[in-house]
Amino acid sequence: MSSLARDAAAFKSSLQRQDFTTWHSNPQNATPDSTQASSPPPEPSQKKKKQKSNIVYSQPADTGTGTNVNTQLVYAVDHLKQQGNPMRLQDLAIITNTPLDTNATLLERFRAHDRVIHDPKTDLYSYRHDFTFRTKQQLLTEIQRHTRKGGGLSVRSLKDSWKEAPAAIEELEKDGDVLVTRTAKDGQMRMVFWNELKPEEGNGGMPVEQEFQEVWHKLKVPPDADLLRSLANEGLQATAAETPVPKAPVGRKKGRKQAPRQRQAKLTNAHLRGDIDLSSSGPFGK
Numbered sequence: 001m002s003s004l005a006r007d008a009a010a011f012k013s014s015l016q017r018q019d020f021t022t023w024h025s026n027p028q029n030a031t032p033d034s035t036q037a038s039s040p041p042p043e044p045s046q047k048k049k050k051q052k053s054n055i056v057y058s059q060p061a062d063t064g065t066g067t068n069v070n071t072q073l074v075y076a077v078d079h080l081k082q083q084g085n086p087m088r089l090q091d092l093a094i095i096t097n098t099p100l101d102t103n104a105t106l107l108e109r110f111r112a113h114d115r116v117i118h119d120p121k122t123d124l125y126s127y128r129h130d131f132t133f134r135t136k137q138q139l140l141t142e143i144q145r146h147t148r149k150g151g152g153l154s155v156r157s158l159k160d161s162w163k164e165a166p167a168a169i170e171e172l173e174k175d176g177d178v179l180v181t182r183t184a185k186d187g188q189m190r191m192v193f194w195n196e197l198k199p200e201e202g203n204g205g206m207p208v209e210q211e212f213q214e215v216w217h218k219l220k221v222p223p224d225a226d227l228l229r230s231l232a233n234e235g236l237q238a239t240a241a242e243t244p245v246p247k248a249p250v251g252r253k254k255g256r257k258q259a260p261r262q263r264q265a266k267l268t269n270a271h272l273r274g275d276i277d278l279s280s281s282g283p284f285g286k
Helices: 003-017 021-025 032-038 069-083 089-096 104-111 136-148 155-161 165-174 210-218 224-233
Strands: 116-119 124-127 178-182 189-194
Touching: 069 089, 069 104, 069 124, 104 116, 136 165, 136 189, 155 165, 155 189, 165 178, 165 189
Parallel strands: none
Antiparallel strands: 116 124, 178 189
């Protein structure tokens, strides 16, 4: 057997003993340098954009109720008014975010406020409203009392004292117990008065029919001259308040008097010959 044949047989036997399973399952382990070289380089991380802040460092932080004692007092009293029910001082301080329970100056001014009521037995605080009624009948009694004095009541002030006041006023108006004035723009209630003459049969308070109301509104007041002539024909005389004021003549301004016109005199000098005229109309005048 030649040497060439022996070499070929040795090469075949070495190939049969070689294990290629690892190379086929994980080819990257076989050529680590080539795989790493072919992979793309990692992209650089993008820089995050800075968000603009709306904070103005020259202004104090907005705490809602401010830092001034008077401002905090207004917030506390206004919340007590809107609440309507008595409250503890600690609860009011937490809700309004004010140091009512820690600031002695604020607490002193709060207790001295003319609209704040403090009950020492229960240690509760409440708001002093203009009125204390809580029923429709009590509201009607209050309206009657003010109407007899010669005036009505503002619907806004009644609503501040009792939230159900506007609805109760509308019910009283439908029943004919009160008279309500409203705004011309949106018809909101403004003032309320007690109706002394209720629209009931046999009681002298029936409303005027619509036909007569239209006839009344169609009537026109005659001019002053025709009115005075009609009164004179009937033997009547107008009162001083109805007498027309005479108008000032047209063309002259009120409050200015014209100065009287001065007559020009002829001025002469006796020492000069020829009797020379020295007045403004003469040859030496202006």
